[in-house]
Amino acid sequence: MIKVFLVDDHPFVLQGLESYLSTQDNIEVIGVSQSGREAIEEIKRLKPDVATVDLHLGDISGIEITAQIKKEGIGTEVIILSSFSKDEEIIAAIDAGALSYLMKDSPPQKLVEAIFAASKGEPVLHPRIAKKIMKRATGKDLSIEPLTTREEDVLACLVKGKSNKEVGEELYISTRTVKTHVSNILKKLDVNDRTQAVIKAIDNNLVKR
Template sequence: MIKVLLVDDHTILIDGLKSLIGLEEDIVVIGESLSGVDVLEKINDLTPHVVLMDINMPHKNGIEVVFEIKAVYPGIKVIILTMHNHDEYFLSAIRSGADGYLLKDAPSHQVVDAIRSVSQGESVIHPTMTKKLFDFHQQKQFTPKHEDLTEREKDVLFCLLEGLSNKEIAKKLFISDKTVKIHVSKIFKKLDVKSRSQAVIYTIQNRILPL
């Protein structure tokens, strides 16, 4: 059973999330908080697997709380669920250690799937944020930098940040689907990640791109 702690200063949203999660057989809400002040105390008392949290909260914002959670309880997974689609919020949250970043307009099933994914060690990023991240880099003419990646692997990694599928990457780089799969596999191995979302998050947290 995946135990979830909800943190948001809007009781209506918390009630809605409790109702949504209550429909799932493998996930349970074990607690809630209306501010970021007592989150560490509740984690200590309730031992959740996943914390689902907003950014804007009274007294202490979600990004600060993510940093504190990861410093004291590195094994706890944290998903930011927010209305903010600004680059600075997204980048700050990921750099603070967030395992996922979803917007509040995400479909209900996406929120539930995200809880399952992060509890299994995966990372989740709202598609809008992945696209915005790519646009931001493109405007700044940034290129990936990592001493272990080949130039072609850097090209493929950049396409992953754009959110392209293997077929789209193959078409853009004029290579075969099979070659793309090989490059993606090597990138995952070199970055020690298991998914595209994890590759994006690793890239941000380890500053492979000069953000």
């Protein structure tokens, strides 16, 4: 039986999580708390196998709770369950010792899977979070849709500051075709103009400087 402690400052969310998890085989919710400081003391006392912790609470953050739990060395694995996915908060939570990070829009079954995985010391990450962590590790934004070879050629010309006419002359294509490629590049990079495209291309090593 996996012993779980739940931390969330929204009563409705907390009750929903407790009710759902109580229907699952081999999972026992041994405590809940709406207060971060209270949660730390209760987790130290009850020593659950897994704690699901909301990132933003009324008193202290889920990052602080995670750090305190890990500092105690009681063996409780932490799953951050949040509505937020700011890069700096994700990295801070993982650095503090959180094993898994799920968004609250994840299917309920995903949390169950994460709890079972956490009981074995195995991480589970929301796909959006996994991309952010990989972006940090590789320096590349993995959410960028791949460009075609010709789009890469056009983008390389944009980085050099060339106009549509100059791009067409260099690549032996019409200005109209250049405009089509530029439009596709902006969509794939999710930017509004050529300048933003150039900045994103350089930041993510999409072209050689």
